Amino acid sequence: MSELSDRCPAAGGGGGAAETWKRHIVRQLKNRDLIQYATFRDLIGFYTRLLEKTSLTKGVMGGSIRSPSYDGSGSISHLLHMNDQLKKSMGELAYQVVELQQEVKVKDCVLEQQRVRLSVEERGRAGLFEIRQELQGRVEQVREDNRVLKIEYDALLEQLRGVEAEHRLEKVKEGHLLEDMIQLKRQAAAHMNNRNERRSRAREAKLQRELQAAARSKVAVDSSSSAPASRCTSPKENHRSNSPEKGRARLFRSASVSSPRIFTSMKELFGRKRRGYSVCSLEEELMCPSGICLSARVPARALQVLEAHEQDINAVRFSSSSDLLATGGTDRVIKLWNVRGGSMTHRATLDGSRGGITCIDFDSTGWRILAASYDNSALLWQRDESVPKVTLTGHSRKVTAARFSSSPHQVLTGSADGTIRLWDLNRAACVQEVKVGSYCSDVVCSHTCIISGHYDCKIRVWDTRVVSCVEELPAQGKITSLDISCDHRQLLSCCRDDSLQLMELREWSKGRTCFRAEGFKCFSDCTKAVISPDGGFLAAGSADGAVYIWNVSTGNLKTRLPDKHSSPISAVSWSPSGEYVVSVGKNRLAVLWSDI
Known part of the structure; x- marks a missing residue:
């Protein structure tokens, strides 16, 4: 009994150590729960139940050891019986601990697989990051190219504006040249009309001189003819007409051509033929086409x-x-x-x-x-x-x-x-x-x-x-x-x-x-x-x-x-x-x- 009583403080001391160990385990489990709560949720539940059973066993053992101290009537057989029950409970708990350890190993394997997958994903992420860096470099290159093209476009736009300004100036010059050309055409037309006018006046003057010469000429008329025929004669012919052989003929000045009225009418007629700014000359107006062909020859x-x-x-x-x-x-x-x-x-x-x-x-x-x-x-x-x-x-x-x-x-x-x-x-x-x-x-x-x-x-x-x-x-x-x-x-x-x-x-x-x-x-x-x-x-x-x-x-x-x-x-x-x-x-x- 003394040994048992001596061991009771140790047992009590062992209970304090157990409490210290329990708090340490709880802290470890809390830390682990915070880190891998989702992964070891089932293991924590099993472990919690194990702790509850362990506490219950310690309470029973404490009561059994202390009972002889208080009442002194406990038997050793009863103590042995309790010890057997305790061993049995400890065996079950050990078995559960082994099962939990196996589950922990399974979870560790799953965790290792997830770590492998995580490393693969990390490598893939690193590859994607490199691709992203490359794409960013290409984007920067495209932006640089766009900037260069924008500069060239601005330069071409300025050049186009300069060309358009030159084109407008050329249009203005073209208009001035056109006006100058029209003016030159008008001057040429006026010069040509003046020349045609001078030619026409010269022809009229020539015709007038011819008419006056014809009016001054003398013609012979046969008085016996019912329709007198006149012809222009030379002075030699006029001298012949005065001979005795032509006694019946007489000299006279033709009234048809010497009449001022007829001369004026002919002048007005030719004056009407001349039109202002006409491209047809008087000589052209007076010309007549040839006659009509009655029978054409077939060429051979x-x-x-x-x-x-x-x-x-x-x-x-x-x-x-x-x-x-x-x-x-x-x-x-x-x-x-x-x-x-x-x-x-x-x-x-x-x-x-x-x-x-x-x-x-x-x-x-x-x-x-x-x-x-x-x-x-x-x-x-x-x-x-x-x-x-x-x-x-x-x-x-x-x-x-x-x-x-x-x-x-x-x-x-x-x-x-x-x-x-x-x-x-x-x-x-x-x-x-x-x-x-x-x-x-x-x-x-x-x-x-x-x-x-x-x-x-x-x-x-x-x-x-x-x-x-x-x-x-x-x-x-x-x-x-x-x-x-x-x-x-x-x-x-x-x-x-x-x-x-x-x-x-x-x-x-x-x-x-x-x-x-x-x-x-x-x-x-x-x-x-x-x-x-x-x-x-x-x-x-x-x-x-x-x-x-x-x-x-x-x-x-x-x-x-x-x-x-x-x-x-x-x-x-x-x-x-x-x-x-x-x-x-x-x-x-x-x-x-x-x-x-």
Whole structure:
């Protein structure tokens, strides 16, 4: 008992040590709970229950040891029994401790896996951080590039502003130059009008002198004639008239020419012929065209072959007198040729065009030449002057056709810009414009109407009095050229379907006659065909270098003129006298044909 009592303080002391150890364990567990609460939550629960059982066991042991001290009646057997129960409880607790240790090991394994995963994630995060750093570097590079581009853009913007300022200055200079050019044109026009005025006055003075000389001359009149005939005589003839053989004749001054009233009337007549600012001279007004051809000759052979131009020839036209021929081509000049005795001789060269010549036309007197040009203009020359007298500008594309209208002071032009313009030569200005919307290949005039051919396979008839289309006739292909007969009754059209079509102008409903031939092929969009002066034949050049001539009455091919052109023929012209045909082509040659 003494040993037991001696051990009781030790037991008590052991209880104090247990309490110290408990508080230490609690502090450790609290610290661990704070660090890994979620991971070891189950282990903490088990450990808490273990502590509760341990406390209960200590209480039981303390009571058992102290009981003999207080009552002294406890038996050793009872103490041994309690000791067995305690051992049994301690074994269970040890078993639970082992289980908890195993769970701790499992949790440690899980924790190690999580640490491995965390290290992997850390490495991935480090890689992403490097990528982020690289992207940031690229962003900085892009910002730097943008900054450089912004500087360049600002520099270009400043340069653009400078160029725009220079452009505005150039526009102002252009306006001033245009005004200067207009002023120079006005001065040139005034100078030309003054020169024409002086020429006209000189012609009037010459005519007046001639009239006065005629008024002073003496004529002999046969008194026996019911209708006296007068003639101008020389002084020698007047002396003869005083001889006895002419006793019945008497000398007198012609009252018809010496009368002041008649002289004044003639002067006023010629004065009315002269118009202010007109491009027509008095000599031009007085000239008359030649007569009408009654029977045209069908050419049979070539009289002359000559190299007329330095480049391809696009157009050819006879004057109304048939003794003057004009040719024009891509060398930008018009050449005039005298046609006499079956030969062509060069007469003059007309300069001034800045583009190739596409069409040529003479006025009714043969004194003025009109031409269409690739430089978007039409030009007017006088026969004896090498520089153009008038330049008509206003089309936006090349001028493909230029014709004199029924009025001597008006001309007509057609252009690739789809418009037809009527010009007043007195003012050199456009007085009417018709917008067709289709490429205009050729135009012709007939009294009060204009007829135009277009690439949309249509022939349009315009009334100039109301500026409207009165007829629209379909064709079988692109219209390359138009020609009207001398009596203005028939219209000829050449089409790209390798055919010529002839129709009556006054009776559109009768349809049209189509002319074709084996081997004939329309070479280009500007191939020109013509009607003979008597209206009995049609002539056109082919791509094979031959001239084809059809008989209008029979509709059959009359003749074919080969072997002179080595390249396609672009245009032909029939002289108003009906005697000659001239063909021109792409080989710079002009061939004079006739039946002589």
